[in-house]
Amino acid sequence: MKNETYSRYDTTLLHIIAVLESIDRPDINTIPFEGSWTAGQVTDHVVKSMDNMGHVLRNSTQPTDRPYDQHKAMLEKVFLDYEHKMKSPDFIIPTNDPLEKTELIDKLATIREDTLDAIATLDLTEMCMSFEMPGMGHITRYEFIWFTIYHTQRHTQQLEKIKEVLDRSQEQ
Template identity: 40%
Template sequence: METILLDTDRTFTTLIQAVSSFDEQQLNETPFSGSWTAGQVAQHLILANTGFIEVMQGPVKDADREPGQQLGQIRADFLNFETKMKSPDFILPLPIDYSKQRQLGTLENIKSSLMNLIETMELDKICLTFELPGYGFLTRFEAIYFVNYHSQRHTYQLNNIYHHLSEE
């Protein structure tokens, strides 16, 4: 329990620091052709993570397998920064200007919700609301780590965008 709380706290603290490093203009500036803006990356995480919180709060069933069975594959897939991935349409960010303060506030709320979920819910239950393509139905434990690894992947992307914009 303590490890998952620390991992989640560390992941979101680092993510929030990465978003905080951009000024309002940089947040909405396209760093290079074909890239999202930092604001779009943050919005993608907001959409995905909010969705996963809803999934974890939805209907569940007892697990018929180890609660962390999928962790190794999820970690390997999402923390391989050489692999390009395509976002599902339902969590694609709109190509608009985003408010840094609003996004930071939402990310803080997501962090708080996740920490509360970890402390109050049975993490070994399988979530039935959403089947993650390639992985199937996740336990709450796996879903939290999916959120963490997915957020870490995009924090890496945010840091690259910041680096690119700072070099101009």
């Protein structure tokens, strides 16, 4: 369980970092099409969604009285359904200010290292008591990490589409 979680989290974070690195610096704050966030805003949203992760994983936990992975399949179904549009909670809505690509990459790299350490050293079956997932309540460390994996995969795909649009517009 830990090895798969560690590997998948690592691969997912390395992938979003690679996609972000592949976007030209000036394009990071370019709106690719009407109604879209910029690549920087997508990344800012992902960073904000994981910004407090170390605290949630390391503080206020307790043993669970249910299967530690009970919500994993539901999280996967919800976040990897790319046809379903979602509304972001206010606390992770990205800024409208210009964003710096290197700062975003550095933040993702720091979060990656911190979370990989947590995966390697903590009991992932314990319930996180300092965070409640809307519609699910308290979730385990394992489920919280998989939520971030699926959420990041969803937005990595969004970044890849933004990059395609930006690249096409530069070719014209």
